[in-house]
Amino acid sequence: MTKLLKATPKPTLRRLPQYLDFLYTLKIQDKKIVTSKSIADVLGLDQTQVRKDIEQTGITGKPKTGFVVDELIFRIREHLNWNNLSDAFIVGVGSLGTAILGYERFKHYGINFVAAFDADENKIGKKVSGINVYPVSKLAQMAKQLEVHIGVITVPADAAQEVTYEMIKGGIRGIWNFVPKQLIVPENIVVENAQFYQSLAVLTRKLREKIHSENK
Amino acid sequence: MTKLLKATPKPTLRRLPQYLDFLYTLKIQDKKIVTSKSIADVLGLDQTQVRKDIEQTGITGKPKTGFVVDELIFRIREHLNWNNLSDAFIVGVGSLGTAILGYERFKHYGINFVAAFDADENKIGKKVSGINVYPVSKLAQMAKQLEVHIGVITVPADAAQEVTYEMIKGGIRGIWNFVPKQLIVPENIVVENAQFYQSLAVLTRKLREKIHSENK
């Protein structure tokens, strides 16, 4: 029997990459050790929260000293499964899809695009950022063959559900959805929504609240 | 004295645009009325939660009937300040910046790009998706002149803080930050982070937890 993986709270998962960022800057400055308080200060968080988050990765620190930067980087990346590069597909090579394919950093974040798909005849057969574009009809078969388990969706809204079915048919288990449309999936599939409007709604409302409170 | 705007919980703000999406599909189907239960079912949420969220907008429904679709759309958009289109700047016309400028839907989400900025001489003076690209040195002055209060940052990480200062100098109050770097701002500025790695971390970890639990 394998050890059970404890579910990490989502807010913690969203913060862990921010810690990573800071840790990389420390590494550049050749700092070997970091304390939870220094992380908390830089990111404007509570130090207990940082410690709780870090604890999720299983690392242990040294009282009075802190954590070893290299080890903490390794542990966070391991926790997020970013140490093993996962192959991924992307469907929809419009401007957003193209931008994502061109974003070198994703290799840092544990995913590696191995193929792109599109419905547009003119795009099929071409390369985008060095990645071949295939027709969506090939997706399921290729996903099985290449054992790809992560799919990114950046198609127009009315094509998103159809693409989702194809992905599931091909054995894809994790879907990163940029389309402003709720996907219907069986419960063994993980969907993470990354629509722009989520954070934009927070921005526009919080801004309004702030400006309003000043004019009271 | 003006009525105080009650702070809306962030999770609520992230859900409201999802409700909007569903409401638009109802409108297309010519449905006039919607219940909180039907919204909850479509989005996989609890109906009390939906009612609580909706309540934030100040709308009142009719027992046994529900809410008027058109009115609910209006109220949600008003709550998010999406009925008045806010002018915005974007700094960094790389592939992500270009994708954002080309995304027609932002007009639906209450923001309207009026100018773009970049450090690259070759881009300055050109147009991207019909929007002029200016040097960053012009940003502050133009922001004041045009009374722009929202800025989007899509520059390389090491330029982000400098751009932030320019924005603040120009009177920008709300910053939508796509750069994987923590911005330092005075407390009268609203920063909303929209880094890819936040939701990607959730995806890769949750996927790992799910697959792991199946192999136990």
Place this chain on the structure above:
DNA sequence: TAGATTGTTAATCGATTAACAATC
């Protein structure tokens, strides 16, 4: 030894969910 930081338990806070009364 004294002091700083981790690790952990307890308290607080906020968001979600359950229960139910009001109303059409």
Place this chain on the structure above:
DNA sequence: TAGATTGTTAATCGATTAACAATC
């Protein structure tokens, strides 16, 4: 009138923060 849905209060749950003991 009966039943369905809103509106609201109470209970639960989970995440954040505070307090403090353990440890180097």
